[in-house]
Amino acid sequence: MLRKIALMCIAIGVAFAADLPVASTSKPVAGEEISWTVSDFDRPCEDPVMLLAVFMPDTTLAAIIPGKPISEGWQFSYNIPIDAIFMAFTIEDSKGILLDEGGSHIGVPIYEASGKPRFRTNLNFARLILLSPMGGDSDRVRKLLEQEFIEYPMNWEAFAQMRQLQLMAGEIDEVSVAKEFDSLLAAEPDSSEMLHFTALEFKLSTLQYLSEGEKLVKICAEKYPESPYWSVYQSTIYLALSQIPGRLDHYEREIFPLLKGKAREAAYLFVITYAMENNNITHAEALMSDLLEEFPSTKIPTAGLLNYLQMKYRQPSSEWAAEVEEWSKRYPDNVELNMSLAYYYKDRDWKKATGYFRKAIKITDSPQPSIDFAEVAAQKGKNFAEARKYLLGSLAYVNMDRYRHLLVMENFDERWKILMANKALIYNSLGWLDYKSGDFDDAVKNFLLADSFQILLPGYEETIYTRLLTASEKAGNLEGRKTALLNLLAADPENRDYAVALADIYTVEHGSREGFKDWLDVASREISLRFRVNRPVMDFPLISPGGDTVYLSQFRGKVVALNFWSTTCVPCRQEIPELNELVDAYKDSQDVVFLGITYDNQDKVERFLKDNEFIYTVMYEQPGIEASRIFQVTAVPTNVVIDRQGNLQYQHVGFLPDIKDILGFEIDALLQEE
Numbered sequence: 264m265l266r267k268i269a270l271m272c273i274a275i276g277v278a279f280a281a282d283l284p285v286a287s288t289s290k291p292v293a294g295e296e297i298s299w300t301v302s303d304f305d306r307p308c309e310d311p312v313m314l315l316a317v318f319m320p321d322t323t324l325a326a327i328i329p330g331k332p333i334s335e336g337w338q339f340s341y342n343i344p345i346d347a348i349f350m351a352f353t354i355e356d357s358k359g360i361l362l363d364e365g366g367s368h369i370g371v372p373i374y375e376a377s378g379k380p381r382f383r384t385n386l387n388f389a390r391l392i393l394l395s396p397m398g399g400d401s402d403r404v405r406k407l408l409e410q411e412f413i414e415y416p417m418n419w420e421a422f423a424q425m426r427q428l429q430l431m432a433g434e435i436d437e438v439s440v441a442k443e444f445d446s447l448l449a450a451e452p453d454s455s456e457m458l459h460f461t462a463l464e465f466k467l468s469t470l471q472y473l474s475e476g477e478k479l480v481k482i483c484a485e486k487y488p489e490s491p492y493w494s495v496y497q498s499t500i501y502l503a504l505s506q507i508p509g510r511l512d513h514y515e516r517e518i519f520p521l522l523k524g525k526a527r528e529a530a531y532l533f534v535i536t537y538a539m540e541n542n543n544i545t546h547a548e549a550l551m552s553d554l555l556e557e558f559p560s561t562k563i564p565t566a567g568l569l570n571y572l573q574m575k576y577r578q579p580s581s582e583w584a585a586e587v588e589e590w591s592k593r594y595p596d597n598v599e600l601n602m603s604l605a606y607y608y609k610d611r612d613w614k615k616a617t618g619y620f621r622k623a624i625k626i627t628d629s630p631q632p633s634i635d636f637a638e639v640a641a642q643k644g645k646n647f648a649e650a651r652k653y654l655l656g657s658l659a660y661v662n663m664d665r666y667r668h669l670l671v672m673e674n675f676d677e678r679w680k681i682l683m684a685n686k687a688l689i690y691n692s693l694g695w696l697d698y699k700s701g702d703f704d705d706a707v708k709n710f711l712l713a714d715s716f717q718i719l720l721p722g723y724e725e726t727i728y729t730r731l732l733t734a735s736e737k738a739g740n741l742e743g744r745k746t747a748l749l750n751l752l753a754a755d756p757e758n759r760d761y762a763v764a765l766a767d768i769y770t771v772e773h774g775s776r777e778g779f780k781d782w783l784d785v786a787s788r789e790i791s792l793r794f795r796v797n798r799p800v801m802d803f804p805l806i807s808p809g810g811d812t813v814y815l816s817q818f819r820g821k822v823v824a825l826n827f828w829s830t831t832c833v834p835c836r837q838e839i840p841e842l843n844e845l846v847d848a849y850k851d852s853q854d855v856v857f858l859g860i861t862y863d864n865q866d867k868v869e870r871f872l873k874d875n876e877f878i879y880t881v882m883y884e885q886p887g888i889e890a891s892r893i894f895q896v897t898a899v900p901t902n903v904v905i906d907r908q909g910n911l912q913y914q915h916v917g918f919l920p921d922i923k924d925i926l927g928f929e930i931d932a933l934l935q936e937e
Contacts, residue, residue, distance in 0.1 A: 265275070265578065269903060269927075271799070275286075275861045281367065282936050283362070283364075283822060284300060284301045284339070284354075284362065284369075285299065285300045285302075286298070286299050286300075286303075286371075286389075286881040287299070287300070290372075290374040291343060291350075291371060291372075291373055291374065291377055292294075292373070292374050292375070293343050293344070293345050293346070293347050293348075293373050293375070293381060294343060294344070294345040295342070295343060295372070296340060296341065296342050296343070297340070297341055297343055297371075298338055298339065298340040298341075299313070299338070299339045300335050300336055300337070300338050300356065300444065301334040301337045301338075301339075301362065302331075302335060302839075303336055304337075304354075304361045304362065305361075306361075308358075308361055309335055309356070310329070310356050310357060311329075311330035311355070311356050311361055312327060312328065312329055312330065312354065312355060312356065312653045313326075313327070313328040313329075313330065313339040313341075313352050313353075313354050314326075314327060314352060314353050314354070314355065314665070314667050314671050315327075315328060315341060315349050315350055315352040315671070315918070316351045316352070316368065316671045316672050317343070317344060317349075317350050317441065317927060318347065318348050318349040318350065318351075319344065319346050319348065320346060320610035321349065322342070323672070324344070324347075325653065325667070325668045325669075325671035327664060327667050327668060328340070328341055330354070331656070332919070333830055335838070336425040336683065339354070343373060346385050347381075348373060348382065348384050349371070349372065349373055349375055349387035349388060349391075349759065350370075350371035350373060350386045351368035351369060351391055351672070352368060352369055352371065352372060352393070353368050353369065353371050353674075353675075355675050355855075357663065359675050360444055360674075360675050364395075364396065365395060365801065366801055367392070367394070367395035368391060368628070368672065368888050370387075370388040370391050370392070370632075372384040372385060372388055375587070379414060379905070380414055382415055382418065382421075382464060382880065383411070383415075384411075384515040385408070385410045385411035385414070386408065386411045386418065386421045386424065387409050387413070387422070388403045389407040389408050389424065390424070390910045392404050392407070397688075397772050398834050398848065400433070401428065403717050404428065405425065405428060405868065408421050408424055408425045408428075409780075412425070413725070417452055417453060417457070418457070419447075419454065419457045419458045419461040419462075419560040419804060420457065420623035422459055422461070422599070423461045423464065423465060425614075426440050426443075426465075429530055432926075436547075437471065437472070438467050440465065441465070441466065441469070441472055441475075442467070444458075444461075444462040444465060446460075453631075455486075456486075456487050456490055456492070457488065457492070458483065459479060459483050459487065460483060460490065460492035460495070460496055461489075461808050462479060463476055463479040463480060463483060463496065463500075464496055464499050466497065467479075467480075467499055467500060467503035467504075468503065469885065470796050471656075473503060473507065473808060475508065475802055476503060477503075477504065477507075478496070480500060480514070480518055481517065481518060482505075484518045484521040484522060485521060486523050488521050488523045488524075488526060488527075489523045489524040489525070489526050489527065490526060491526075493522065493525075493526035493529055493530065494526070494529045497529055497533055497899045498710050500514075500811070501533055504720075505537075506915045511534075511537045512557065514533075515534045515537070517803070518530075518531075519534055527557075527801055528554070528557075528558045528561055530842065531550060531553070531554040531557075531558070531561075531584075532554075532563070532564070533548050534550055535551060535554070535571075536567065536799060538550060538736035539567075539570060539571060539574060539637075543575070543765045544574050544575050546570070547571060548571075548575070549683060550688065551571070551589055554795045556762070558604050562594065564928065565597060565599045565600070566599075566915065568590060569600075569603065570592075571601065572586060572587060579810070580742070583607075584604060584608070587600055587603055587604055587607075588604065589602075589813075591604065591928070595622075595626075596626045598623045598626060598627045598629070598632060599604075601619045601620075601622045601623040601626070602619070602620075602623050602632060602635065604616075604619040605617075605619035605620045605623065605636075605639075606635075606639075609639050609643070610629075613643060613645065616639070617636075617646060617655040619626050620635070620639070623635065624653055628657075628660040628665065628749070629660075629703040630654075630660065630685050630688070630689055632690075632806075633650075633656070633657040634657070634688055634689060634692050635656070635816060636650055636653060637651070637654050637692040637693070637695070637696055638640065638652040638692055640696070641692070641695045641696050641698075641699045643736045644699065647696050647699065650692075650696055651693065652691050652823065654689050654692055655693075657689055658686070658689060660677050661682065661683055661685045661686055661689065661812055662682070663678065663679075665808050666681055666682055679719075683716045683717075683719045684716075684720060685930060686713075686715075686716040686719070686723070687713045687716040687717040687720070687727065688713070689713075690709045690710070690712040690713035691709075691710065691713040691724065691726060691730065693709040694706045694707070694708075694709030694710040694712075694713060694734065695730055696730070697709055697734075698730065698733065698734045698737075699870060703734050703738035704738050706730075706734040706737075706738070706739075707731065707735050707738050707740045707743045708732060710727060710730055710731035710735075710747075711731070711743060712732075712751075713727045714727055714728075714731065714746060725751075725754065727734075727750075728746075728750040728751050728851060729747070730748045731744075731746065731747040731749065731847055732744060732751065733857065734749035736748060736930055741771070741772070741857075744768060745765065745768055745786075748764050748765050748768075749765070749786055749787065749790045752765065752872060753787060765783060766779055767778075769782060796909045797910055797911070797912060798907055799909060799910050799911075799912060800815065800894075800909055800910065800911050801816055801893060802814055802815050802909075803888055803890050803893055804885045804888055805858070805860065805883065805884065805885065805890060806882065806883040806884070806885055807882060807883075808865065808869075808881060808883075812885070813882065814840070815905070815909065816909070817925075818856050819907070819908070820854075820907050821854050821855060821856050821907060821910055822854060822855045822856070822905070822907060822930050822933045822934055823855075823856045823904070823905040824855065824856070824857045824858070824879075824902070824904050824905075824926060824930065825843065825858050825859075825860055825890070825894075825901070825902070825903040825904075825905070826842060826857070826858070826860065826879055826900060826901075826902055826903075826921060827861070827891055827894070827896050827901040827902075828859055828860070828861055828899050828900050829861055829862065829863055829899050829904070830861070830863050830868060830871040831863075832899045832900065834899075834900055834917070834918035836875065837901045837918060838918055838919070838922050839875065839876075839902055840878070841922050841923040842857075842859075842878075842922065842923070843876060843877065843878050843879075843922075844855070844923050845922075845923045845926055846878045846879060847878070848923075848927065849930070854907075854934060855930055856878060856880070857878075857880060858881075858882050859877060859879035859881045859882065860882050860883070860884060860887070860890050861881075861882075861883060861884075862884050862891065865883065868881060868883075879918055894911070894914065896916070897916060898916050898918075900917070900918060901915065901916045901917075902915050902922060902926060903917075904916070904929045904930060904933065904937070912925055912929065912933060913926075913929045
């Protein structure tokens with residue numbers, strides 16, 4: 264899997280398409296060709312690409328299909344694999360999304376030659392909609408699940424998904440669902456295997472039926488010891504049984520010995536994980552030995568293997584290195600094992616370390632090993648030319664198509680973020696190699712290239728600017744110093760040394776310090792704008808205290824500040840006085856809207872407001888289309904600022920003592936923009 268680096272939240276502005284594509288057939292058949300025609304997009308484009316995720320029984324394939332210009336618009340063609348059961352796609356170009364369905368992929372059901380939908384195609388379509396940013400169209404999901412169950416009345420996964428929706432809607436209760444499962448199991452239908460595991464999942468996930476779920480685990484082990492469902496529901500079983508003291512020991516004694524084939528292979532990892540969680544490293548080691556003897560070709564997940572080695576040796580040692588080397592012989596294509604050895608030997612045996620770095624770089628097209636090698640080479644003062652060669656080679660792989668394949672079901676913003684972050688880090692390391700080589704001018708150029716990609720991301724990578732400052736001082740490059748100092752000051756506004764250094768540069772350039780403060784205010788604002796998120800926000804509803812539905816789109820043309828809060832949240836209450844001051848500062852402006860969004864019930868909020876003044880306009884979330892889900896709010900308080908065009912520009916989770924000044928700065932900057 265892709266090793267993600269520079270983990271920052273970002274989104275690039277996108278344009279949504281004018282219409283959905285017209286397919287050459289309304290019922291695409293597995294094993295045949297399908298083509299889509301799109302008459303036009305909402306903006307001009309020259310390189311539209313379809314990102315197609317093809318769902319197979321055991322995996323998902325990525326297909327990247329360039330658009331072909333035709334008289335009717337653009338055409339995209341694809342030969343559907345014979346085993347495919349469902350497809351989903353978006354269309355984009357190098358600038359952003361051209362076509363999707365409300366921020367999610369467009370589903371494509373697949374059919375048999377007879378015209379019947381393939382098994383699970385409607386179920387997969389329903390799950391795609393449920394995962395959409397807006398939380399899914401419940402009615403549409405239900406229709407798809409109903410269609411799946413009509414075509415395949417023994418698809419108990421569709422049955423369970425429907426019951427889950429009904430439970431969430433309060434239409435049924437867990438007792439009735441449990442009785443229904445019991446009745447179905449007693450009837451022993453032809454698809455008894457799937458039914459047993461589906462019932463097992465429901466009961467293990469429902470606290471009052473946990474013990475019944477555990478009994479089903481034993482029944483499944485006896486009736487279906489080689490079932491592929493063991494791998495599917497392994498985590499459900501583990502999480503459920505871990506809630507009961509001693510039950511995982513019981514699983515190892517009573518269930519594990521019954522399993523066979525792939526089910527037993529997967530279960531080995533289950534019991535090994537449990538042994539390590541209990542710090543029983545001797546038992547974990549014995550289980551690993553048994554696993555490899557019984558299944559010689561098995562691949563132990565790298566994270567688990569490294570965790571096991573860390574527990575066994577506590578800290579890297581010669582014994583640790585010897586065992587890691589043995590594992591690397593078993594898994595020669597494992598990047599992490601080679602990188603672990605490279606770092607172990609970097610200060611012990613540089614020649615050995617270099618060999619492991621080279622292996623890691625050779626077996627992956629990820630730029631991370633090349634970046635790591637360059638950083639260590641710069642630190643050691645060795646292998647500069649080789650490190651530079653690897654970094655330049657990595658640039659060939661760091662392109663949008665690579666991340667399209669790796670992250671076909673992710674949105675454009677996520678792929679763009681990773682692409683920009685990797686380029687910034689590569690040029691940062693190139694600059695550092697130049698600096699360590701004494702090539703200060705080239706170092707500044709590369710650091711400024713790193714900055715040119717970093718400015719497309721919110722936040723910043725501090726080493727780019729600390730290194731740029733050092734290199735530009737050596738090179739006598741005032742522009743480079745200014746760029747570095749302004750970014751460092753934006754991240755640490757209390758640092759007087761940065762402000763004084765900028766004042767000195769300003770004096771050299773202008774002959775005096777007159778006008779410096781105004782210049783610094785403008786320059787700082789420009790830097791702060793580089794921390795923008797710049798992501799379109801889908802329209803969503805809120806409920807006013809009077810029960811009216813209010814949509815975000817009603818505030819288009821205004822700057823909108825949102826505060827996600829709760830009456831029981833202490834930090835929320837702490838920041839309310841500052842937020843009130845902020846509202847008061849813009850009381851004469853018709854161009855700013857302040858909304859306080861809460862999931863608390865209205866009676867509770869009204870009681871709170873009787874004793875606590877909060878002059879944001881209080882709004883409530885609409886069930887099923889919660890604003891907090893759209894902004895992925897994981898904690899309160901969370902403050903958000905949206906520009907006049909409806910784009911998210913600022914978001915912060917948690918309490919900030921100077922939130923009034925921070926939000927005011929963002930609002931002022933947005934008000935000055937057309």
